[in-house]
Amino acid sequence: MAHDFIYSQPVKIYFGKGKFAKLGEVLKELGLERCVIACGRHFAPTAKEMQGNDSRIVAVFGGVEQNPQLSGVIETTRLARETGADAIIGIGGGSAIDTAKFAAAIALSDGEAIDYYHGEKPFPAERLTIIAVPTTAGTGSEVTQVSVISHETEKKTINNPVFMPKVAIVDPVLSSTVPPRTTMNTGLDAMAHALEGYWSKNHQPISDLMAVEAVRTILENLETAYTDGSNLEARSNMAYASLLGGLSFALPKTAGCHACSYPLSEDYHLPHGEACAFTLDSFVRINADERLELLCRRVGLTGTEELAQRIAALKKLAGLRSRLGDLGEVNLDKLAHDCAVHGLMNNNPVQMDEAALRAMFEKLA
Ligand code: NAD
Secondary structure, eight states, X not given: OOOOOOOOOOOEEEESTTGGGGHHHHHHHHTOOOEEEEEETTTHHHHHHHHHXXXXXXXXXXXXXXXXXXXXXXXXXXXXXXXXXXEEEEEESHHHHHHHHHHHHHTTSOOOHHHHHTTSSOOOSOOOEEEEEESSSSOOGGGOSEEEEEETTEEEEEEOGGGOOSEEEEOGGGGGGSOHHHHHHHHHHHHHHHHHHHHSTTOOHHHHHHHHHHHHHHHHHHHHHHHOTTOXXXXXXXXXXXXXXXXXXXXXXXXXXXXXXXXXXXXXXXXXXXXXXXXXXXXXHHTOOHHHHHHHHHTTOXXXXXXXXXXXXXXHHHTOOOSGGGGSSOOHHHHHHHHHHSGGGGGSSSOOOHHHHHHHHHTTO
């Protein structure tokens, strides 16, 4: 019997090959006249060209890095304030979109980004419009109210409705240039979103449906997208799966595997997707239960063990780091402790304390 739930998804989504060309129409429809683009280096030359061709693009911050820094937020905010922007367009992977979200949330105030980052000031009620254009297939940031920003040694997830984009333009063509290893990292991030949304303590029926479809689509397409990046069908299917993955965890939130990804990125510098993939097959085994068996059967697998093996095989194919020895010198006490105290660990269906996490990592020695 279905349980009570509240479902809400406020982002208008344009999906399909070539849909990026709709950006001009979207700006017109929303009455936006002064937009700042935040993007990474791979897109910066195109963004500059866009600025030259469209007077509504008033500035470009093209220096967003992986595990994006607060300094990038500060620079994007400065550009938005100086130009009197009405919108920020994040074009890129999750790093660019999360930078755009944070800057848009604070640009109309005169507060310092660091105060909002540390929670010393509440985010202002008024914000700039956020348009999200993903160029990787992984984070689903285009449909979440999450911004993940790093400062000094800390990588922090901030969950706040002010970060919700108004519009997402998901054009798979934009992802056709993603290098193979990033394709695998980001694809497994999408897998982690779907599985964690599904096994989250706060899972709910509509998100579950999308999770199942995301897992099926990733199992069917990620290997091809990795081995043949020019295969637009595989890219399109992965872009769709990533979007579904984002919708799968947007309300239920992620769990143990994402909790562990933070120390793995902060202390061992793994990119986000690789950090999630590091423990994903372990958590499939740990969280195996009747519901997860059902998901496996629905996506054509014999059960959770086959799912864990398929994930491990994808990691191996791309040479992702998956053993403790791949991380260099590991402080196992600190790693287990930091994973155990991360807030998302409370969302894992199986309680994982420091000792249980230590035992999980020891199996990866
Ligand atoms: P990313 O944005 O860091 O990009 C990875 C690399 O790929 C970068 O060097 C980037 O410049 C490059 N790149 C991006 N698109 C490209 C393209 N089309 N062609 C060539 N190169 C391209 O990676 P990501 O995995 O998309 O995002 C990771 C970040 O998103 C992490 O900080 C993670 O914590 C965060 N995240 C956020 C959410 C959310 O809901 N806000 C969800 C999951 C992850």
